[in-house]
């Protein structure tokens with residue numbers, strides 16, 4: 001690492017790994033509950049487990065993005081963060097708000113709106129926290145010695161993500177209006193501004209790992225930003241088909257969301273092309289594997305599996321079923337989990353001075369987690385298609401269908417075992433790296 005203040009990134013990554021572990025644990029609780037073994041129901045009912053699972057996901061990804069920004073921005077801007085101490089304050093307050101929210105879910109303190117369950121008073125604290133973060137990153141870029149497209153796109157993505165949290169806090173009177181605004185957060189995050197964050201981190205990693213010309217890498221970034229906005233903004237309509245909004249959304253949502261896979265396809269082509277163009281043989285092979293894997297699996301999970309249920313004619317049947325969970329898992333994993341893991345893999349040797357990324361454990365983590373996640377996606381897909389057929393075609397009642405498909409969750413839990421052994425290997429490898437070391441400051445090794 002070049003700068004002392006980059007060290008704060010390590011602690012965001014550590015928080016990220018902790019929340020990731022909790023997320024997986026609650027995934028198992030739900031997997032077993034779906035199989036009919038809901039023994040924890042008295043303490044952790046399904047709704048609590050689900051809220052913890054998805055909120056931990058969002059929190060560990062955000063913590064990963066923040067860590068990524070604290071690592072990348074000083075490097076790109078060629079200066080220290082404007083106020084490193086404040087970054088630690090922001091880290092601790094972020095962790096405290098997260099922990100309070102997670103505990104609160106266990107006592108039924110939640111808003112009951114999928115992905116935005118965090119209770120209102122805590123939302124205000126989130127806003128303050130994110131303002132501090134944006135101030136630190138924005139301020140550092142403002143005083144930068146160098147402006148790069150990568151850092152500007154990263155900042156713009158983070159700023160827009162912060163602003164788009166606000167529509168989720170509007171007070172509404174009806175379920176439809178509430179849903180309308182909820183999608184401004186959920187959809188415009190994952191199919192809009194988070195894509196910019198992902199594209200920027202990917203561009204940074206590819207420049208470093210493949211040695212490709214910055215100009216070439218950054219030109220692609222513009223193309224991706226263009227595709228994302230062109231399709232993603234009006235693509236929000238694919239959530240407005242059947243929630244009580246006007247009919248014109250059927251056509252707008254259908255047409256524009258069908259174009260959304262292009263941005264992900266662009267990123268996959270871009271990553272593979274840049275990998276072939278670059279002449280650098282970087283020692284951190286696993287960071288490159290996670291980066292290219294991210295570009296490819298995000299296309300499969302978000303682009304391909306998203307397209308599979310985005311047309312209104314299909315969505316009429318699949319809406320809100322396990323087909324959605326199938327897509328949700330591979331999309332989140334491929335796009336956002338993998339980009340965070342790729343950056344952590346790249347940054348850790350620099351922060352700690354230990355070269356453990358290409359160890360057997362690191363290689364096992366990569367294959368086991370990815371193969372396991374693909375297996376999980378298939379298991380969700382089979383359960384989902386069976387559910388759609390029984391519930392929406394044959395008209396069986398929701399709960400009877402749930403017991404009919406219990407058997408498919410055995411497949412899910414087995415796949416999840418493969419997946420989580422890879423994740424545990426990754427987290428264990430993270431721990432084995434130890435903490436950041438001051439002797440690394442200014443060192444160019446592993447860069």
Ligand code: HEM
Pocket residue numbers: 114115186190191238239257258260261298302303305306307308309310311315318319320321324327328329331332335336
């Ligand atoms: C990395 C990007 C993406 C992520 C992380 C993601 C994740 C998700 C998640 C978690 C849901 C469930 C949301 C909820 O019900 O609250 C969802 C729904 C949906 N996604 Fe994606 N998605 C991504 C990209 C896409 C793309 C590119 C498309 C279309 C081509 C798409 C199409 C859909 C559709 C149609 C639904 C609604 C499903 C329903 O009606 O139940 N997604 N997505």
Ligand code: HEM
Pocket residue numbers: 023024025027028030031034050053054057321324325326328329332333337412413416417419420
């Ligand atoms: C041990 C691993 C995991 C297991 C067993 C698991 C299981 C589950 C289950 C059973 C659900 C609830 C489906 C329902 O509502 O009926 C769920 C929801 C969800 N999980 Fe996981 N999960 C795991 C890991 C992950 C990971 C690593 C991610 C993201 C990278 C993820 C993302 C999600 C999302 C986005 C939802 C909400 C989907 C929707 O809205 O339809 N899960 N998970």
Ligand SMILES: [Fe+2]
Pocket residue numbers: 187191235236238239
């Ligand atoms: Fe969407």
